Amino acid sequence: MSWASLSHLTKLGEPKKIVVKGPGEIIHAARPDRAAKIAPILTETSSGGPTAPHPRGAVQFIERQAKSTRRYKVDPKLRLQPWLNEAITQSNQNLDELVTKTIEHLRKAVNQQRLLEAQGALNELTRTPQGTAAVRRHLSTATMKSIIQLSKRKV
Amino acid sequence: MSLEFSGTLFSGSDWDGISLLVGVGQNERYSPLHDFNLLGQLLLRNINSVDIVTSDEADGNIILFQNPQIAPNFQDNFLQLGADASFGEALWNFVWPTDSVLLVASNRKGRTETRISFSAGFLNQWNMFVDQELGGGAAQRQGDPTFTWEMFPEDIDHLDSNGTYLKIFQPLAISLPWPWGEYAASLTYHIGLFIDSNGHLRCWGQRWAYWIEGGAKTGHIESNLKPKVIAGLGILVTQVNQMLAGFDALGPLTDVYYLPGTQIPALGTATLIGNTFDDVTIVIEH
Numbered sequence: 527m528s529w530a531s532l533s534h535l536t537k538l539g540e541p542k543k544i545v546v547k548g549p550g551e552i553i554h555a556a557r558p559d560r561a562a563k564i565a566p567i568l569t570e571t572s573s574g575g576p577t578a579p580h581p582r583g584a585v586q587f588i589e590r591q592a593k594s595t596r597r598y599k600v601d602p603k604l605r606l607q608p609w610l611n612e613a614i615t616q617s618n619q620n621l622d623e624l625v626t627k628t629i630e631h632l633r634k635a636v637n638q639q640r641l642l643e644a645q646g647a648l649n650e651l652t653r654t655p656q657g658t659a660a661v662r663r664h665l666s667t668a669t670m671k672s673i674i675q676l677s678k679r680k681v
Numbered sequence: 682m683s684l685e686f687s688g689t690l691f692s693g694s695d696w697d698g699i700s701l702l703v704g705v706g707q708n709e710r711y712s713p714l715h716d717f718n719l720l721g722q723l724l725l726r727n728i729n730s731v732d733i734v735t736s737d738e739a740d741g742n743i744i745l746f747q748n749p750q751i752a753p754n755f756q757d758n759f760l761q762l763g764a765d766a767s768f769g770e771a772l773w774n775f776v777w778p779t780d781s782v783l784l785v786a787s788n789r790k791g792r793t794e795t796r797i798s799f800s801a802g803f804l805n806q807w808n809m810f811v812d813q814e815l816g817g818g819a820a821q822r823q824g825d826p827t828f829t830w831e832m833f834p835e836d837i838d839h840l841d842s843n844g845t846y847l848k849i850f851q852p853l854a855i856s857l858p859w860p861w862g863e864y865a866a867s868l869t870y871h872i873g874l875f876i877d878s879n880g881h882l883r884c885w886g887q888r889w890a891y892w893i894e895g896g897a898k899t900g901h902i903e904s905n906l907k908p909k910v911i912a913g914l915g916i917l918v919t920q921v922n923q924m925l926a927g928f929d930a931l932g933p934l935t936d937v938y939y940l941p942g943t944q945i946p947a948l949g950t951a952t953l954i955g956n957t958f959d960d961v962t963i964v965i966e967h
Binding site for chain 2: 528529531532536538539540541543544545546547548549550551552553554555556557558563564565566567568569570571572573574575576577578580581582583584586587588591592594595596597598638641645648649652653654655657658659661662665667670671673674675677
């Protein structure tokens with residue numbers, strides 16, 4: 527049997543639908559001769575790990591990279607935060623008020639913890655289109671830029 | 682703690698519908714969103730517009746991956762939305778069913794980048810390596826290899842889910858005398874690049890694998906192929922490190938990271954459509 531018999535699995539697929547509008551140029555990357563290309567298959571007969579210990583520098587690099595990778599996680603304790611419960615109460619079921627209070631909480635001290643809390647709270651609200659609209663009304667580009675500037679100051 | 686850039690993924694067109702605020706923090710490089718992350722936010726194959734807000738800290742890139750064939754996350758066709766540092770807010774509308782998303786901060790403030798194409802830079806070396814290690818026997822290369830990546834892999838043995846790897850896939854043809862005919866096979870290596878304590882770019886070998894078509898001669902083929910594949914990983918690492926020593930002249934390096942496809946000049950504020958099986962761009966920061 528030859529690879530030609532597997533072409534239905536190894537032929538590279540074209541994207542389903544491409545419609546995009548945005549700033550700047552839209553570039554379609556040059557593609558090598560796709561007819562001749564055999565895309566990777568996932569099936570393996572056997573596999574194995576490193577045949578030599580990792581160099582020391584590699585171990586340190588891997589650890590550093592893990593720390594510099596932001597995983598999306600929601601803190602389950604977010605709902606217990608006093609500032610958030612107070613904001614929920616005071617906003618009286620008004621989405622704009624709650625978004626404003628969340629951003630105010632963040633602006634008071636922009637640090638890792640508050641950024642994550644604000645992100646978690648706002649992402650909870652944007653689970654509905656109404657929440658998305660409220661966040662977009664108040665988290666403008668100018669507001670984001672000022673938050674970024676504030677975050678550069680040592681707190 | 683500052684932000685390199687932030688972004689929002691929207692289910693609706695024109696930045697409407699449900700949404701997810703995402704971002705990359707200061708001194709961070711990547712933020713991966715696997716298919717299960719998107720599903721949890723009801724955004725799997727349901728993202729139709731995006732915004733990116735950059736500061737002067739870095740260029741912001743949000744890369745959306747679409748897998749026409751079943752493939753692990755962050756592979757196959759991709760739509761990369763890029764915004765220059767200090768661009769402000771950049772907005773996109775699109776039709777692109779998205780299976781996974783990767784945020785990457787590039788062109789960081791105060792740093793210089795040197796970019797190289799994985800496929801262009803390694804093809805000749807790879808072909809010589811395979812021919813030397815497998816040549817003379819029944820196994821021959823079947824076409825060009827695929828130089829690609831494996832990013833934050835889930836459930837792949839011997840790969841760390843926090844890892845970012847370069848992957849080389851080589852189809853093989855094993856010719857046997859009559860009446861056994863030809864067997865298809867393949868070999869796959871995963872290597873990682875890192876900056877060592879001298880500020881030099883080097884690599885390590887993480888994983889080897891092979892596949893052999895099933896049949897009466899599979900065992901016989903495997904007994905010949907397997908030891909060569911295993912030994913080949915160390916030989917490959919040695920040869921790659923000899924090549925990478927050529928970048929020592931850049932001076933002390935600070936980081937190395939990857940972008941999909943070929944992106945030798947930085948993308949800037951633009952959109953790039955490509956495929957991860959075509960190439961990987963290795964970005965050396967110094």
